Amino acid sequence: MANFELTREFVDELKLLIENQDNESVSRVLEELHPADIAELYEELNMDEAKYIYFLLDDDKAADMIIELDENDRLKFLKALPSEVIARRFIDKMDSDDAADVISEFDTERQQEVLSYIEDVNVAGDIVDLLNYDEDSAGGLMAKELIKVKENWSIPTCLRSMRQQAVNVDEVYYVYVVDNNGVLKGTLSLKKMLLSPVDRHVKDIYYSDVISVGVDATSEEVSNIMTKYDLVALPVVDPVGRLVGRITVDDVMDVMREEAEKDYALASGITGDVESSDSVWLLTRARIPWLLIGLLGGLFGSRVVGSFEGVLDIYPQLAFFMPLIAAMGGNVGIQSSAIVVQSIAAGTMGLDSPFRRLFKEFSVAFLNASVLSVLAFAYNYLIGSPDALTLTVSGAMFSVVIFASLFGALVPLLLNRIKIDPAVATGPFVTTLNDIIGMGIYLTIGTFFYQMLV
Amino acid sequence: MANFELTREFVDELKLLIENQDNESVSRVLEELHPADIAELYEELNMDEAKYIYFLLDDDKAADMIIELDENDRLKFLKALPSEVIARRFIDKMDSDDAADVISEFDTERQQEVLSYIEDVNVAGDIVDLLNYDEDSAGGLMAKELIKVKENWSIPTCLRSMRQQAVNVDEVYYVYVVDNNGVLKGTLSLKKMLLSPVDRHVKDIYYSDVISVGVDATSEEVSNIMTKYDLVALPVVDPVGRLVGRITVDDVMDVMREEAEKDYALASGITGDVESSDSVWLLTRARIPWLLIGLLGGLFGSRVVGSFEGVLDIYPQLAFFMPLIAAMGGNVGIQSSAIVVQSIAAGTMGLDSPFRRLFKEFSVAFLNASVLSVLAFAYNYLIGSPDALTLTVSGAMFSVVIFASLFGALVPLLLNRIKIDPAVATGPFVTTLNDIIGMGIYLTIGTFFYQMLV
Structure with a gap:
């Protein structure tokens, strides 16, 4: 078998065969496909087409295919089938871990019903045992079948x-x-x-x-x-x-992929497990919560900036560098939180104490802050900015980079300590806070230098 | 064997045993440890201690341990050993894929030397074959040993x-x-x-x-x-x-982890593979490139804002909401690029054409933009902001969210088309561009409303 790649042409041809009720040709196509490929195909079919295909699959392939389906698609598909069929045709043919995973997605009543149709009481017992474990624990991942x-x-x-x-x-x-x-x-x-x-x-x-x-x-x-x-x-x-x-290991690879995707999504401000092929509604729902937090933070930030209205009225040039300072605070904060989050996830934190770790973060931040504020100084000096502005931008750059680095490293360490997934710290949460605090630092320093020098 | 967890106490005790040259006790400790644990331990030892331990390990364990070491630690350690020892004691005991990985880290001259000390010409030949393949290809991952x-x-x-x-x-x-x-x-x-x-x-x-x-x-x-x-x-x-x-599968799990870490690092603006246990210098070097890009972008952004000096002079309140608009553009852009990047990496893009995909992104963006601009409008209306400011913030919010979403989705799609890793698109690059363009949009809209209404 060559590796199968799903194409638009393949899907269209198959849909045509299904429309023509050409059982024989459809069966021949299905025979060539791996259950994982059929699951991929399912996402492109409507419910009637999916059901049509399901009746042509042999039991083992049907059970394997169901496991490979995306959770949402699986629930939608199984909802349309009677509990007895689910028990006899799918659950009975699965390994205990897969069976427990599928059944755990039903509500309690449906679970009871499906379990009651499983003939072998040992099989049903194994599944009931596994249902007791937390989904994200070794008990939830394991299968009972072994030699x-x-x-x-x-x-x-x-x-x-x-x-x-x-x-x-x-x-x-x-x-x-x-x-x-x-x-x-x-x-x-x-x-x-x-x-x-x-x-x-x-x-x-x-x-x-x-x-x-x-x-x-x-x-x-x-x-x-x-x-x-x-x-x-x-x-x-x-x-x-x-x-x-x-x-x-195959179950663990799935876990690893999900973990990595979840961390990545959190860092990018997306909640839940979405793919670009999901519906507009699902995609919007996954994105809006963090945007609302960002909006809230930004509106609060506008009050912070607004409280410096006096100095901005007199020296509007201060506003020119606000986006720069905000962006650098955000960038630096994301970097330091990402390094901590990744090291925690990979279990490669080493043996340093939290204090030493923060001291190291400070050293890195000090180097970065020095380079960036010297460059910012040189730029303003060369374009002939007023002294107060030059000093404000450099000074604020230095302070904001140091603050954002330490804050970015500290938050995930603290979250981890209180058993909250540190990955949430790399998202818009830390960025937004860094933005607000960065603006406060920048405009405070600006007020100071303008009052002193101008 | 229980699962081993490296602690500061364990390391300190072992260091003491090594200092006292207590061969017997050290050997007994090493016997209990898995090669992967010894590799972890190595990162906490200095070169003399590492060498001391190395002489107490049996050949198989020594070879396995070398494979588990971090690339930098391995090179440092092997540099101190003669080529003959490397060939006889390590390379000869490894699977061909690990042997090729280790040898590929040497320069060509050292490679030749090590290979010349391998007695079995078939073994050396297998390694030479494998060295020809690209590290990130199936050929570079495979071992020759099979049944x-x-x-x-x-x-x-x-x-x-x-x-x-x-x-x-x-x-x-x-x-x-x-x-x-x-x-x-x-x-x-x-x-x-x-x-x-x-x-x-x-x-x-x-x-x-x-x-x-x-x-x-x-x-x-x-x-x-x-x-x-x-x-x-x-x-x-x-x-x-x-x-x-x-x-x-173990080699592939490593690849998966590295890929996920790389994508995560790129999205967070970190170049190269660093961990929080790396040196201050390595950590700084991995972070400064993106910060310099951010600085450059921010300075350019200050010119963009500066070109609106006229309107900011007259209406400094416009500055209050600059960080909000910049942050929302950044957040939205990261979200849409992350979804595309992750779907490309996982091979779950589905069969939509690029045009349909962008249309979908537009629909999602339209929903988000509507919600956010209505809320921003309500906020400014309630606190009694001037009409021109209220309209500017809402209008800019709407335009910036739509623009940043499309831009965030388009860039990784284009990068992928021209065979550049789309993961770079989620990093500070897209954020910085979105910041600058967002500021331009905001202040243009602001100029318009203030000229019209005030």
């Missing part, structure tokens, strides 16, 4: 049991070794199994240095551990060390 | 060959099936091998719908494909379809 063997088994017993267990598991990356109480002892790599003679016992060949997480670990901790130690699967244990599930 | 079997083999032949090949491969995720010319035909999953009877042939049980990429695919394409299709390894083929390597 485990006991440490005192012989290799042939082990192989026999693995063959039975493998039927329920999508992919086998590691085989987990537990003791008689179900406590995780280690892993058996498939490579090791390929290379080992058969007259051994599990306990002779397993690897005991296994890295695991507790069910309550955050998804960020999970993704940092899996990235740091290059793991494709991570076992999850309960508080007494019993193996309760495993997290696979 | 392949021929489609016409029987399962026992296949198992025997796999056992031999497995010795050289770190982890086995998939076994690749090739024809007699080495052309990739499909994969054999380990699960399938566990479940299949032994009297079959490879061609009866392999999965032919294999997803692969060409050596020239970009690292972004690779990570999008692996995320979309949930793959833990992706085979790489040459232009005629022969299997030349495989990319594993």
Whole structure:
């Protein structure tokens, strides 16, 4: 299979086939496609076309496709189907983690209804267990399906049991070794199994240095551990060390991508998870909250500037450099908050104390502020600005850059300390505050120099 | 092994052990640590301490640790070692992709020298092959080590060959099936091998719908494909379809993280890959370029504002709302560029034409602009601002929001068209331009209303 790329022509041709009710041709097209491609295709179809296609898919592909759909599209699509169909045709065919993810999007009543149609009580039980965990925790990410063997088994017993267990598991990356109480002892790599003679016992060949997480670990901790130690699967244990599930790397990649997109969106003043293909209404709703905060801040800023009406009346040139000072405060603040936010997210903060970190931020700010205020001074000197203006712009540039740097670094550190996602600090919030305070500093310094020198 | 967390106390204790030359205790500590943890530890040690520890590590752990080090730390550390030691102790123990990554950081002369000390000419040849590929391409990401079997083999032949090949491969995720010319035909999953009877042939049980990429695919394409299709390894083929390597998910997770960090850094006006633990000098160097652009833009903006000196002289209140208008232009511009940049990076642009996309951006901007200008109008009306000021602020708010939205969306689309990373568009570049143009719009509208109404 070549890699599929969705094109307008492909969608139009398929829509035509659907319109002509050409079941055979549509089925042939679908057979060639990966569930992830069909999910992509779904976003381009209307509900009737989507349903038409859904009836032509075999059960496994239909279940896989549903998982790949965007949350909004999935809810819309599943709403149109009876609970029994959802249980039998989708949930039953999914891994427990995907099943729990899909079911968790329903309201409680619908959840009960769907669960009641699942025949195997163990499957339903697993899903109910997983629904109890927070979505952003290791428990919420893990699947119950895994292959485990006991440490005192012989290799042939082990192989026999693995063959039975493998039927329920999508992919086998590691085989987990537990003791008689179900406590995780280690892993058996498939490579090791390929290379080992058969007259051994599990306990002779397993690897005991296994890295695991507790069910309550955050998804960020999970993704940092899996990235740091290059793991494709991570076992999850309960508080007494019993193996309760495993997290696979594909789920973590999704988490990483979402985390990165969320941080990026927050830094850009967008709330929620939107894409340029979303509706005008969704896009507007994601953008307006921060703009309103910006408006509020800006209106408050206009009062701050207005309180300097006296000096602006007499020396209107002071206004020329207001946008410059505001912009530099904003830029510097975003930079320092972004560096802190990124280091917190990647777990690379190093061992410096908060005090040392701020001192370092001050050193960087001092260098930047010196360069920028000398250049601003040179510019005003060269174009022959009045002395008071030259000194005001340079002085304010220096103070604002230092202040905005420290403020930009401090806010995410504080937010992190009180367990709020520091990423909100890089957004319009810090920028807006820096703008207002920057204007205050600039015009205060301006008043001082103009009163002294003019 | 519990998850290790580096603490100041741990580092201090270890430094004390090193100072006392307590080989035995240090070795015992190192034995407990994962190579990734030792790499983290290295960043806290000085060169003498780092070397001391290095001599106590066994070869495999030393090689793994070197790969996990930060690029700067690695270069500094390897510079102090002779080429022969680097070749024998590190390069020889690494997978070909890691070896090529490490060697590519040396200058050409040192590369030659290190390669000449590698005994196995096949190993050296693999590394030389990999060095030819661009670092950010599938060829640059792949390793040569993989397990392949021929489609016409029987399962026992296949198992025997796999056992031999497995010795050289770190982890086995998939076994690749090739024809007699080495052309990739499909994969054999380990699960399938566990479940299949032994009297079959490879061609009866392999999965032919294999997803692969060409050596020239970009690292972004690779990570999008692996995320979309949930793959833990992706085979790489040459232009005629022969299997030349495989990319594993851990390398792609690193790429994803770097890409996300780079985009985030660019959006925040930081060039290059810095962390808050880097030196003051590195941090300043990463931040000053964008600040200089901001300064230049701001100074130019002061000329624009200055050219309206006449109207500001007469109506200094116009200055009160300059920071508000500038900030809103900046905020809106960042939002729309961020949405476009993120959709391009994630490959979720959908099938809309650029024209339709801009029309949609216009619709969103129209909604936002209406809300914001009505609120600004209400505010000025309520506090009793002069009519000319009220109309100017509302009118400029409306125009600036619409302009900045379209401009913010257009720039990354254009950059992407001419193959420049659109992420640069979310940074201070677009913000600064929006500031200047916003001021021009605001003061032009202001001049108009004041001449008409006052």
